[in-house]
Amino acid sequence: MNKPDFKILGTRPIRPDGLDKVTGKAMFGADKSTTGMLHARILRSPHAHAEIVSIDTTKAEALTGVKAVITGADFDDVESRATRYTMQNCMAQGKALYDGHAIAAVAATSKKIAGEALKLIEVDYKILPHVTDVDAAMAPGAPVLHEGVKARKLGDEVSGNTVGYYSFGHGDPESGFEAADQVIERTFKTAATHQGYIEPHACLASLGADGRGELWCTTQGHYLVRELCAEILHIDASQLRVTASEIGGGFGGKTTIFIEPVALKLSQKAGKPVKLVMSRDEVFRASGPTMSASMDIKIGMSKSGKITAGHAKLRYQGGAFPYQMVMMGAMSAFAAYELEHVQSEGWDVMTNRPKMISYRAPGAPMAVYAVESVVDELCQKLGLDPIDTRLMNAAKEGSKSSYGPTFKAIGLVEALEAAKAHPHYSAPLAPNTGRGVSCGFWFNFGGQVSVSMAINADGTVSLIEGNPDIGGSRASISMMAAEALGIEFDRVRTIVGDTASVGFSDVTDGSRVTFAVGIATINAANAAIKEMCKRAAKIWEIDADAVEWANGAAQPTGHNAGAFPPMSLAEIAATSGKTGGPIAGHHEGAPDKAGVSFGVHLVDVEIDPETGFTAIKRYTAFQDVGKAIHPAYVEGQIQGGAVQGIGWALNEEYIYGEDGRLQNPGFLDYRIPVASDLPMINPVIIEVPNPGHPYGVRGCGETAIVPPLAAVSNGVARAIGERMFELPMSPPKILKALS
Amino acid sequence: MARVVIFGSLRVHTEGLAEVEIAATTTRDLLQKLVDRFPGLDNTVKAGVSLAIDGEVYKEAWFTPIADDSEVVVMPLMVGG
C-alpha cells in the first residue's frame, strides 16, 4: 500500500479538551452537582463469603436526613443471566461473595448522614468458607460460589467454580516436543492487578417514578450503561439519557457498571437526584480488577532456535461471578510465532474476589509473560540471541496464527528488526544490569459506531460521535475529518454526544475508536462532500457528477474544468440555507477488518543487591500502529501501557489475608509506578498500514501493556543470574531469590 | 465449499473434527448450516462468535459474503479493555 501524503495526519495539534483540563474546568464524574441533590453511600460486606440471612434497615430509614434505603430486594429479576450477574455484583442478592460486595445503600441529605445511616443497618451474615487462590478454587472440594454454572465439558477433576474451558491450536505438539533439542517446562503465577485509574467511579442519577431518567457518569461506554441500567431497572432504554463525563482513566475498568443502577434506584425511591462516588478503598475492593493466573508453559526449541512446539495451560480466576476471559489469553499466548505445532488451553475459575472486568489487552499480559519467559530461558540455555530467535519464528503476513486465522499484513518483523538495529540493543551493560526483550500482541476490534457531522454556515464543522475519549480520540477524529474534508484542523469540533444525541456506539475498548470512529468519520465526511458537490453543481448549473472535491473545495471536472473557480466548504456552507437547507453527513456502521498490533520492548534493569530494588535504567518500546494519526497520542499510549506493565511486573498485586479480605486497598500499599521509579520511556512508532482502514490505522492502545511483564522479568533474570516465576518481582522476593 | 476451522474446545461438538466443509454464501448462512449439522454448537453460536474469513476478522456481521474457497475460522466473541 502506497503511503500517501497527508496534510494533517501525522501532525501534533493541541487536543481540543486540553485547555479545560489544564485550567480545572473539565467536568469529570464527581464534578457535577445539581439542585435538590442527595448523597449516597454503600454498605459493603466485610466477609469474603457469607449468606445474607437478613437485613434490617428500619433504624437507618428513621434517621433524620435519610431519604431512601435499598438492598438487593429492591431489584427485580432480569432475563439475561449475564445482566443478572452484573446486577448482583452491583447489589448482592442472597449471598455476599467477596470482601467489599455491596449489601445496601442509603441516600441522604449529606454524605455525613448517609455514612451514619450505614452504621444503623443491621445485617445478619452466616459466614461461609471462602477461597481466593485460583488453583485452590479449581481443586475438587473447594467452596463453590454458584451452583450449576460449571463448564459443561469438564469432569470431576475440577470444582464447580470452573466456569469455562477453551482450547486453541493446531498440529501435534507431542511430536514437536520430541523433535526439539531443548524442552523447557515452567509454572508461572501472576497476581491480580487493578487498572489503577486515578478517578474513582462516580455518577449523578435522576430517575422519576415515570421511568424517565438522566444519568451522568464516568464511563468508557455510556450506551452500554444505558442498556444495562434500563434492563436492571425495567425501564425503556430510550427513556434513560446517559451523558458521559470526562473520564479520569479507564483502561477497561470502566467498561461495565458498578454503582449506576444503585444510584438510579435510590433516586427513584427518594424522588430526588442522587450523587454516588466510590472511595478509593471501594474502587479496589469492589470494582473490577483483572485476573490472577497460574500457568504451565512447555516449549521445545531446536539448537538453531526454531520453536518446534508450544503448549500453554492457563488457569485464570476472575472473581465472584461466571465470566469468560481466559480465551483471550489462550489466543494471544503464542500469537507472535509461526508454529507448526501449538496448543493453548485455558480455564476460567470463580473465587471470592471482586468480579473481574477488562484491563488493557485483557488476558494477554499474563499469558505472554509466561510464554516469552520460557522463550528467553531457551535462548539463554542454547546460547542464542533473543531477537534473532524471535525473528526466526516470527509471525508474518500469511502465517497461520496460533489462534486460527491467517495473518494479513502485520508489523512484527519490522518491530523486531527495528529493535535489533536500535542503539539500545547494543549499548554496553552496567554492573548488576540485565537486558530483557519481549514481544507482545493485541487483536484490536471494530464494533458499532455512529458519527453525525454538521457543516455550519460559517464554514466550521460540528461532529458528534458516541465514544468517550480515553486517549485523545477527539483530536484524532477531528484530524481525520479535517483531512477528509480538506480543511484546517481547528475548523472541526468533535464532541462526545449523550445517548439521545447520536446513534448507538459500542464501548470505547479494544483499541477501536481511532480505527472504527475514524472510518465512520471518513464516510460521514464523504457524504457531506457529496452533498456539497451537489450544491455547487446547482449553483453552477451543471451536473452533480461533473463536480469533484479537492483541497477543501468543489471544482468542476470534465469539459467544465476551469469554467468556474473552486467553491470552498465555507462558501458552500454560507449559502446552504438557500440551496436546499443545512448540510450534514452521517454514518452508522460496524466496521470490521481492524488490524492486529505487535510490539517489541527492550528494557535494561539494574538490581540493587542490598535492597532488591529494581531500577528501570532504559526502556525502548517498538510498536506497529499502522498509521499514527496523532503521533504524540500514539506515543502516549505506548508509554502509558509500558509503565502499567512495569508496575505489574515489579510491584502491583492484590494481597489477600487468610480471612479473605483485601489487605491493600489503597495507593500506598497497592504500589503503582511513580515518576521517580522511571526513566524516559522511548517509543518507536512502526507503520505497516492496516489494509482494512482508509488511512491504514491499527488500534494501538492495548498492545503496549503486553510485552513489559516478560521484558522486565527477562532483564531481571539476566541481571541476577536467577530466574523468577512469579509476579510481581517486588524487592523482598528479589532478595529471597538472591540469597 | 468454505473450509471452516473449529477451535480445540469446540471440537467435542463436531465429532472431533478440526475442519469441516460447509457450502454457504454469507456468514449467517454458514453459522446456520454449521448448527444444523452440529447441534451441539447451538449454545456457542447463540452466545456469539466472530468469524475470520481469509484472515479478516468479522465481529458478528450476518451478511458478509463468503467465497467458494474461503477459509473461515470460528473464534470466540472477543473483548477489549
Added chain:
Amino acid sequence: MSKIHVSTQVNGDAVEFLCDPEETLLDVLRDRLNLTGVKEGCGTGDCGACSVTLDGRLVCSCLVLGAEVEGSAVETVEGVATEDALHPIQRHLLEKAALQCGICTPGIIVAAKALLAQNSAPTEKEVRYWLAGNLCRCTGYDKIIRAVLSAAAEMRGESV
C-alpha cells in the same frame, strides 16, 4: 457540634465558609466553594490529585482540615493561569501532549509550580522526585517531565 466559620483567601479572593470540624479542605473546595479543579483520587494523601498550596507550601488538601486554613492563602489550579494567559507549565503540558485523561493534571500543575517557585533549574531527577507524590496512570510520566523541564527553561528566559 456546630459548624466552624472560616475566613480565608483562595486564589487571591477573600472567601468565607462554614464547615464541619472533620471536613477536609478538599471537600470544602469542591463541595462548598465549587472549585472542582482539585480532585479526590484516594482521600488518603497518596495520589496528589488534590494538591494545592497553603501559604505557598504544597499540600494534599485531603490531609488538611477546612478549619485549618483560617487566615491563610490557598492556591488551586484555578488560580494558576492569569486573566490574560496560561502559565508556562500549563502551556507546555498542552504543547508536549503531556496529559491524556487529565485527572492528575491539576495536581501536577500545582505541584510543578511549587517546585519551580523554589528551584528554577531542577534536574530531571529532581523533577521526578518532586512529582513522585503525583500519581499518573495514563502517561508513564515521560511527557510530563519533559513539559516541566521545558517550562522551567522558558521561565529562566532560555530559548526552548
